[in-house]
Amino acid sequence: MTASILAGKTYTIRTFGCQMNLHxxxxxxxxxxxxxxYEAAGPADADIVIFMTCCVREAADTRLYGQVSSCKSLPDPPSGRRVIAVGGCIAQRDGEGLLKNLDNVDVIFGTHSIAHVGDLIAQVFEAGGHAVRTNEREETDATSMPWHRATTYHAWVPIMTGCNNFCSYCIVPYVRGREKSRQTNQILDEVTGLVRKGVREITLLGQNVNSYGRDLFGEPRFADLLREVGATGIERISFTSSHPKDLLPETIDAMAEIPAVxxxxxxxxxxxxxxxxxxMNRHYTREDYLSLIRAVRERIPDIALTTDIIVGFPxxxxEDFEETLTLAREARFAQAFTFIYSKRAGTPAAKIDDPTPREHILDRFNRLVSVIEDTAYAFNQGASGSTMPVLIEGTSKKDAMKLMGKSPWNQTVLCPLPDGANPVEYIGKMVDIAIDTTKTFYLSGELVGGPR
Known part of the structure; x- marks a missing residue:
């Protein structure tokens, strides 16, 4: 019944937030x-508009409300009926309460209910009204669903869902649930299948990948998983996110010893x-973190270390902030995602009053950004004069005649497109680029040889 109702309908998806939401x-x-x-060019052409949401920061709520409300002004699609659906973390958190402020929303589905989105949308097309599903647990595993990847050369591979850490500022454990690891054989089968399809790079996903296997084996076995994934023949392996308290020496050894990582x-x-x-309830100290990254650099001297930093925690x-600045300088981050603290209702930190003036927090934020720009620039200088393998992802948004890709250190790398060449010939391929220009946020150079 669902297929007969949705056949021929067009859809578009707007995604906010983390890589797990992208997946x-x-x-x-x-x-x-x-x-x-089938996929439409955008909301104006779509019978179904879906918003996959994130609730980590307040800005995500604001963005969702604005974009959903803007759908009211869209012309009717050719079918004459448009269904608006909100899924993901905000949907899981707010449930039917979203309808109070977003009266044009038809479908709400939570983080555990994505396998049912087709049925929910079909229900609204057939019977009208609203369809809401925000169950805490589901029997259907989303990882068994078909997928439509954005690229043919890269794939997100979830290894676990949920989080057990309950950082005092974070809403994720409340909307994603507790840690649940996938069976190792399921992950390996998926990666092996991706290799056969020509995927060059995978990103292993979890709220805390370093905890992988604790619920299955009684102890984390992420290092073992890395070694087994590395044996599948995949060319490039990355992973996110890593919690410092669970980064074990054996994981560092695996990173150093597996060529694909x-x-x-x-x-x-x-x-x-x-x-x-x-x-923050992070379970490590400043000294623990600095000791950890020294251990990482001892095994992997050229590691690109990136991080997240919150400014203005209640x-x-x-003095606290100055310690953050000095740590950032000592850590020599290649990049950092910096955020001003955003109060999330339902978290312990939301109950803490903070009299710090907003202008002081903004000043701290700007000072931190300046330090990160300095360390990022310094890290990129190490690439000057080198030749590195780059996986081409497309062309520069600012210059269609420049190819754009990622280095093994996750740096953005640009190079001129050869005269008469078609960018399509390079997308998803590996090329060697001789680096001659190093900036804070990118590298650039010249092609050496052809795509492979």
């Missing part, structure tokens, strides 16, 4: 494709102050 969107897209729907580690520090880290003093 969920690929699964929803694949499900709709399997039911006979990229020399890049995203290790969120959040603050350089042990006092603030304790209030009660952060100027």
């Amino acid at each position: 969920d969107s690929e699964r929803v897209s694949g499900l709709l494709d399997s039911l006979g729907a 990229m020399p890049h580690l995203h290790l969120a520090v959040q603050s350089g102050s042990s006092r603030v880290l304790k209030r 009660g952060e003093t100027e």
Whole structure:
């Protein structure tokens, strides 16, 4: 019944937030494709508009409300009926409450219910009204769903869902649930299949990949998983996210010893102050973090270390912030995602009053950004004069005559497109680029040889 209702319908998906949301969107897209729907150019051409949401920061709520409301002004699609659906973390958190402020939403589905989105949308097309499903648990595993990947050369591979850490500022455990690891054989079968299809790079996904296997084996076995995935023949392996408290020596050894694992580690520090880290419920100190990255660099000297940092956590003093600045300089981050603290209802940190003036927090944020720009620039200088393998992802948004790709260290790399060449010949291929220009946010150089 669902397939007969959705066959021929068009859809578009807007995705906010983390890589797990991107993967969920690929699964929803694949499900709709399997039911006979097909992707539209954008909301104006779509019978179905889906918003896959993130609730980590307040800005995501604002963005969702604005974009959903803007759908009211769209002309009717050729079918005469448009269904608006909201899924993901905000849907799981707010459920039917979303309808109070977004009166044009028809379907709401939570993080555990994406396998049912086709049925929910079909129900609204057939009977009208609203369809809401935000179950805490589902029997249907989303990883068994078909998917529609954005590219043919890269794939997201979830190895676990949920989180057990309950950082005091974070809503994720409440909307994604507790940690649940996939069986190792399922992951390996998926990666092996991707290799056969020509995928060059995979990203292993989890809220805390370093905890992989704790619920299955009584202890983390992420290092073992890395070694087994590395034996499948996949060319490039990356992973996210890593919690410092669970990064074990055996995982560092695996990273150093497996050729396919990229020399890049995203290790969120959040603050350089042990006092603030304790209030964040992070379970490590400043000294622990610095000791950890020294151990990583001892085994992988050229590692690109990236991180997340929150500025303005409730009660952060100027002294606390200075400790964050000094840690950032000592850590020599290749990149950092910097955020001003955003209060999330339902988290312990939301109950903490903070009298710090907004202008002081903004000043700290700008000072941190300046330090990160300095360390990122310094890291990129190490590539000057080198020749590196780059996986081409497309062309530069600013210059269609320049190819754009990623280095093994996750740096953006640009190079001129050869005269008369078609960019399509290079997308998804590996090329060697001799680096002659190093900037804060990108590298550029000249092609050496052809694509492979």
